[in-house]
Amino acid sequence: MKWARRNSPWLLHFNTGACNGCDIEVVSLLTPRYDVERFGAKLEPSPRHADVLIVTGPVTRQCAPRLKMIYEQMPSPKFVVAVGACSCSGGIFQDCYNISGHLDQIIPVDVYVPGCPPKPEAILQGIAKLLEKLKG
Amino acid sequence: MGQFDKAVELLKNNLANSIVELKVPRSRKAYVFLKPEKHRDAISLLLKQVEDTIISTITGTDLGNEIELNYHMICGGTVTLKIRVPKIKPVTKSICDLISGANLYEREVYDLLGVTFEGHPNMERLLLPESWPKGNYPLRRDWKAPENQEDIFVSEEAPKPKSVSGASESLVNVIVGPQHPVLHEPERFSFTLDGERVVDVDARLGYVHRGIEKAAETMMYFQDVYLVERICGICNAAHTTVFCQAVEDIANVETPPRAQYYRTIIHELNRIHSHLLLLGVAGHLLGFESLFQHVWRDREPVMDIVERITGNRLMSGFNTIGGVRRDIAPSTIEKTLKTLKDVRKRADFYKKVFEEDATLRMRTEGVGVLSRKDALKLCVVGPVLRASGVASDVRKDDPYAAYGEIPFNVISYNECDTWARLMVRADEVLESINIVEYALDNLPEGKIRVRVQRKIPEGEAVSRVEAPRGELIHYVKSDGSAYPYRVKVRAPTLANLMAFPDAIKGGFVADIPSVMGSLDPCFSCTDRMAFIQLNSDQKWHWSLDEVNNQKKQEGAYLVGT
Ligand code: SF4
Numbered sequence: 086m087k088w089a090r091r092n093s094p095w096l097l098h099f100n101t102g103a104c105n106g107c108d109i110e111v112v113s114l115l116t117p118r119y120d121v122e123r124f125g126a127k128l129e130p131s132p133r134h135a136d137v138l139i140v141t142g143p144v145t146r147q148c149a150p151r152l153k154m155i156y157e158q159m160p161s162p163k164f165v166v167a168v169g170a171c172s173c174s175g176g177i178f179q180d181c182y183n184i185s186g187h188l189d190q191i192i193p194v195d196v197y198v199p200g201c202p203p204k205p206e207a208i209l210q211g212i213a214k215l216l217e218k219l220k221g
Numbered sequence: 222m223g224q225f226d227k228a229v230e231l232l233k234n235n236l237a238n239s240i241v242e243l244k245v246p247r248s249r250k251a252y253v254f255l256k257p258e259k260h261r262d263a264i265s266l267l268l269k270q271v272e273d274t275i276i277s278t279i280t281g282t283d284l285g286n287e288i289e290l291n292y293h294m295i296c297g298g299t300v301t302l303k304i305r306v307p308k309i310k311p312v313t314k315s316i317c318d319l320i321s322g323a324n325l326y327e328r329e330v331y332d333l334l335g336v337t338f339e340g341h342p343n344m345e346r347l348l349l350p351e352s353w354p355k356g357n358y359p360l361r362r363d364w365k366a367p368e369n370q371e372d373i374f375v376s377e378e379a380p381k382p383k384s385v386s387g388a389s390e391s392l393v394n395v396i397v398g399p400q401h402p403v404l405h406e407p408e409r410f411s412f413t414l415d416g417e418r419v420v421d422v423d424a425r426l427g428y429v430h431r432g433i434e435k436a437a438e439t440m441m442y443f444q445d446v447y448l449v450e451r452i453c454g455i456c457n458a459a460h461t462t463v464f465c466q467a468v469e470d471i472a473n474v475e476t477p478p479r480a481q482y483y484r485t486i487i488h489e490l491n492r493i494h495s496h497l498l499l500l501g502v503a504g505h506l507l508g509f510e511s512l513f514q515h516v517w518r519d520r521e522p523v524m525d526i527v528e529r530i531t532g533n534r535l536m537s538g539f540n541t542i543g544g545v546r547r548d549i550a551p552s553t554i555e556k557t558l559k560t561l562k563d564v565r566k567r568a569d570f571y572k573k574v575f576e577e578d579a580t581l582r583m584r585t586e587g588v589g590v591l592s593r594k595d596a597l598k599l600c601v602v603g604p605v606l607r608a609s610g611v612a613s614d615v616r617k618d619d620p621y622a623a624y625g626e627i628p629f630n631v632i633s634y635n636e637c638d639t640w641a642r643l644m645v646r647a648d649e650v651l652e653s654i655n656i657v658e659y660a661l662d663n664l665p666e667g668k669i670r671v672r673v674q675r676k677i678p679e680g681e682a683v684s685r686v687e688a689p690r691g692e693l694i695h696y697v698k699s700d701g702s703a704y705p706y707r708v709k710v711r712a713p714t715l716a717n718l719m720a721f722p723d724a725i726k727g728g729f730v731a732d733i734p735s736v737m738g739s740l741d742p743c744f745s746c747t748d749r750m751a752f753i754q755l756n757s758d759q760k761w762h763w764s765l766d767e768v769n770n771q772k773k774q775e776g777a778y779l780v781g782t
Pocket of ligand 1: 172454
């Protein structure tokens with residue numbers, strides 16, 4: 086199990102109010118130049134199958150219950166990567182009225198990738214760090 | 222006489238009694254202050270007498286005791302019609318019966334400012350969560366977020382399927398969203414299906430509503446540039462350009478020509494990468510996975526140029542009020558021209574793929590048709606409008622930055638279907654490459670920015686640009702301080718979204734992703750659906766991919782042919 090998780094983590098991406106900048110960079114990971122699949126990772130549409138949740142954006146009020154729902158649907162053990170300044174700290178939107186707080190106030194976070202948006206290389210590194218953590 | 226002058230003359234001659242004030246501070250920009258409730262007369266006059274008039278958006282501004290409504294009409298330029306309603310009883314007549322494109326804009330004003338539009342077909346929340354307390358209108362100046370934030374943070378009820386008149390046993394309600402893992406942003410759509418056919422669609426927006434317009438009021442103009450940049454990561458240069466233009470207009474500053482050219486260049490690079498992105502996504506949605514990978518690989522060099530010029534791949538931070546922040550080094554110019562040569566080769570190739578590939582054409586031709594007439598009635602913008610045979614482009618109709626001096630063609634197709642919408646983009650990539658090359662070859666000498674005071678004099682301005690997805694409009698009002706009084710943003714997706722029900726109604730389930738994709742919404746289609754059988758209330762979940770697979774197995778994948 087552990088071996089499989091380490092060598093083939095399935096990723097689920099959820100946008101909780103991001104401006105698209107981070108999302109595009111996450112999608113870029115799939116494409117030939119960055120190719121996240123060489124880590125055995127795969128972007129997976131269903132929370133039921135995913136090991137790692139990649140969250141982008143500050144958490145809007147409307148998304149917060151959904152985010153919890155998705156997190157609860159994922160099988161344990163599960164891991165969360167916060168991508169971008171917004172999900173790490175709320176970023177530029179932290180004081181907006183429709184924001185219900187940053188990511189780690191709502192669900193536990195394992196890896197933070199700062200940047201606005203972080204470069205795909207940085208997100209890759211974040212995922213690699215997580216895999217290292219899983220090894221240990 | 223141009224359309225714009227005709228519109229202004231018409232208003233002057235026919236509605237002299239209803240007009241309180243009429244100003245034309247700049248070419249192609251008019252502000253008409255009307256007596257209460259006279260907006261309907263003015264709008265129907267424009268719609269009847271001036272060809273191709275559309276409404277861009279409605280801005281509501283809280284003025285203290287009154288709420289001002291600005292109807293931004295587009296007819297060769299922007300004609301802003303203003304009326305005021307008292308804040309204690311903010312009611313006015315809806316204009317949806319005159320122009321159906323106003324539907325979502327009226328709902329937005331209702332949601333955020335509490336103005337009721339009498340006669341609106343569906344006066345309901347658009348952006349705020351269902352749990353938002355009644356009587357709280359965040360865009361009113363005196364509104365403050367409640368101390369105890371948890372009060373308004375109640376979990377949202379599960380969406381109820383809307384029953385359709387004449388519902389037969391076979392009608393199924395499908396809810397898509399808001400979570401969908403592959404692309405873009407969360408939104409929820411509720412489709413009503415009769416077997417394979419789509420009968421109706423209802424959209425629920427606001428999952429990414431962050432309250433940027435309110436936040437903009439609490440930051441200084443110079444800070445706001447970075448805020449509006451983060452409205453959308455893809456077309457960020459369009460947002461900063463349009464915001465800076467509006468502020469420069471109020472402050473009456475002329476941006477130096479070199480800065481105008483730089484803005485154009487970065488704006489077009491944005492368009493190139495955004496269109497390539499969409500063409501790739503279209504490949505993915507049509508099940509043509511290798512096309513997606515190829516296009517995105519070829520998009521990377523464009524990102525490299527942007528990074529080299531501005532220091533970042535996406536958020537450029539390049540524009541500022543009064544000009545741009547960096548000069549472009551000669552070596553970078555050389556590199557850019559060289560890269561663009563390669564990109565052009567690839568773009569030519571992809572255009573050919575979309576033109577000649579039999580499967581692609583079968584999946585997209587005649588699918589999601591939006592007629593010219595409907596497109597105008599619904600006020601769609603950008604490539605969607607141009608694919609319905611209307612050659613309208615802000616860059617040509619109302620030139621800004623350096624577009625007045627650069628030769629380029631406006632692409633339009635008459636097929637009105639998904640294929641045409643993709644082709645418009647394929648062609649525009651090539652056109653944009655021409656523009657960047659021309660601009661780099663003809664860069665004027667001189668300064669790249671002028672200093673602008675922190676405090677912006679009193680005034681207001683509407684500014685428009687052609688973002689990759691269509692016309693983007695900002696309205697800025699200043700009260701003479703360093704902080705804007707009101708910033709209003711209408712992004713192209715909101716306009717184009719209204720076309721989705723029309724384009725998909727009567728179509729097949731399997732075509733939902735591609736039609737949605739061809740509108741290039743900033744929140745693309747969704748991957749998880751809940752199917753609700755109306756008669757038994759049973760629910761189950763499918764991903765959109767699973768739906769596609771089902772279709773494949775049934776051999777019905779190439780529907781619509
Ligand atoms: S961190 Fe930056 S790029 Fe990412 S969602 Fe937030 S504003 Fe957009």
